Amino acid sequence: MSQTKGQIVTLGVTGASGALLAQKALHLLVEDARVAKIHLVVTETGQRLFAEELSISSGDLKQLPARLLGKSSEKIEVLPNKDVGASIASGSYEVDAMLVIPCSMGCLSAVANGSCDDLVSRAADVMLKEGRKLVLCIRDTPFSRIHIENMMRAQSAGAVIMPAVPSFYHHPKTIDDLVTQYICRVLAQIGLPQDGMYRWTGSHSEAKKAEA
């Protein structure tokens, strides 16, 4: 872990469907006492997705966290995606983990092929070269051969490929149930297991619970 008290986490948001997932991740990271700092980077298309799917316009980017969370947080630093000279673009700056939620196929390709022409892809590239945790929450369907090959390249370089695929074994009733369980699984990947995460304990114990 970095020298600071608590984790330093980068949250990259790119232009794939699933703005709600990014909003939930930001919310849980802000509320998590184990997280000291969140660097938030949103691509241009990521901003467009917030507008399309959540009717949240970015306007002044610095105000985006408050619009997403309904309150501001001193933990969050918004970094412009064009600023490839920002702190997180260098390996000498210690980021503990980076999440890209949602991760577009374009961003996956940039990470898989080491072409870093924006801050999200450069920061992800740095995580891989420094052997740090990088989770790519890719979203598209169906996948082309190119997508699958890029997933394999990124995974073999150390990234966790975590498609935005919901689970149903926890009997979700609402979209929020689906989103929360998925994001809790993502956060568990970076050493931030959440109390709200459903943990499967086997069919036998589920049947027992139903009988009780």
Ligand SMILES: Cc1cc2nc3c(=O)[nH]c(=O)nc-3n(C[C@H](O)[C@H](O)[C@H](O)COP(=O)(O)O)c2cc1C
């Ligand atoms: C409304 C909307 C939805 C999109 N959904 C996806 C998606 O689910 N997955 C994906 O890979 N690309 C999706 N795209 C296309 C990407 O946004 C596009 O490839 C973009 O160049 C990605 O750039 P970025 O990685 O810099 O955000 C979508 C675009 C728009 C406008």
